[in-house]
Amino acid sequence: MVRVKSGDMNAFHLLFDKHKQGVVGFCYRYCGHRAISEELAQEVFLRVFKAAKRYRPKARFTTWLYRIATNVCLNELRKGEYRQQIDSLDHKACDGAGPEAQDRERHTPETQFEQREREDLVQRELSQLPDKQRVALLLRIKGEFSYREIAEQIGCTENHVKVLIYRGRQQLKQKLTPLFGDEA
Amino acid sequence: MKSDCPDESQVSAYADGELGTPAAAQMRAHLALCGHCRKLLRAYQAVDRQIGALPEISVSASFESGFRERLEALDEGPRGMERLKQLLSGWRPVWAFAVAVCLVAGVFLYGRFEKQAPSMEEVVIVENLELFRDFELIQKLELLEAWDHIEAEPEPS
Numbered sequence: 001m002v003r004v005k006s007g008d009m010n011a012f013h014l015l016f017d018k019h020k021q022g023v024v025g026f027c028y029r030y031c032g033h034r035a036i037s038e039e040l041a042q043e044v045f046l047r048v049f050k051a052a053k054r055y056r057p058k059a060r061f062t063t064w065l066y067r068i069a070t071n072v073c074l075n076e077l078r079k080g081e082y083r084q085q086i087d088s089l090d091h092k093a094c095d096g097a098g099p100e101a102q103d104r105e106r107h108t109p110e111t112q113f114e115q116r117e118r119e120d121l122v123q124r125e126l127s128q129l130p131d132k133q134r135v136a137l138l139l140r141i142k143g144e145f146s147y148r149e150i151a152e153q154i155g156c157t158e159n160h161v162k163v164l165i166y167r168g169r170q171q172l173k174q175k176l177t178p179l180f181g182d183e184a
Numbered sequence: 185m186k187s188d189c190p191d192e193s194q195v196s197a198y199a200d201g202e203l204g205t206p207a208a209a210q211m212r213a214h215l216a217l218c219g220h221c222r223k224l225l226r227a228y229q230a231v232d233r234q235i236g237a238l239p240e241i242s243v244s245a246s247f248e249s250g251f252r253e254r255l256e257a258l259d260e261g262p263r264g265m266e267r268l269k270q271l272l273s274g275w276r277p278v279w280a281f282a283v284a285v286c287l288v289a290g291v292f293l294y295g296r297f298e299k300q301a302p303s304m305e306e307v308v309i310v311e312n313l314e315l316f317r318d319f320e321l322i323q324k325l326e327l328l329e330a331w332d333h334i335e336a337e338p339e340p341s
Contacts, residue, residue, distance in 0.1 A: 038250070146202070
């Protein structure tokens with residue numbers, strides 16, 4: 001990122017290639033719509049490019065990157081220009097993209113169907129959470145950021161992050177535990 | 185839930201490894217004895233697994249090309265209607281309106297001030313009045329100086 005700051009476009013494209021999957025995935029888990037998630041992700045990288053000159057390596061680059069992604073996602077929701085959809089057809093595009101998708105291929109069609117239904121339900125319930133709870137949970141579970149980093153990304157205190165994550169888990173627990181139990 | 189159970193948010197934070205060392209040790213000791221809190225912790229961990237197991241989506245083929253187009257458009261800057269839309273959005277119209285109001289008010293007040301400015305004739309009269317006052321003052325001073333002589337003169341019969 002320091003090289004990008006000094007105008008190295010190759011360095012920017014390297015960063016783009018390295019992080020595009022993660023950012024698109026984050027935006028998709030946030031809004032639940034493929035086309036919108038890619039638009040949001042493009043906006044994230046545009047802002048990274050524009051803000052490159054102001055970048056200061058105080059923390060991890062990914063903390064800064066997902067701070068921008070969080071702002072983009074939260075602002076997009078406020079505009080109300082998108083609708084929340086669960087695109088179950090997206091599962092076809094997931095083949096080979098990750099270990100979970102590869103694992104699914106070993107299952108029978110019935111279990112594949114059940115697994116898809118489960119994923120749809122989880123995504124649906126995740127989309128129902130209030131914005132900040134949803135984004136805090138995604139940053140914690142998918143991004144593996146600490147409470148301190150999430151606080152910086154969302155713009156609140158660590159204690160508030162703790163409460164957001166707790167409430168998000170509590171709500172999902174109420175919806176999902178009766179269906180899936182506390183199985184591994 | 186027992187009365188000595190910690191707040192559930194503490195169990196959630198423990199699941200994330202976000203409790204300090206003493207608090208984490210206390211939580212471990214409590215979990216060893218409390219089935220309710222252990223069940224709660226397992227439920228939170230199950231929720232995390234469900235979210236973590238959501239598969240990654242593949243980036244579409246057009247994502248990168250679409251991004252490059254937007255990046256190139258950024259270098260060129262907005263043109264025509266887009267530029268006009270950009271100018272009309274945001275706080276610029278508000279500032280422009282405020283400046284326009286100030287200008288109009290300034291012109292209006294200047295016009296009024298100019299009407300109230302004294303004419304040349306008035307200026308000459310004022311200057312003459314000042315001279316007259318000065319003359320009057322000088323006359324009084326001269327009278328004062330000559331007072332001894334005036335007092336000494338006999339009264340006319």
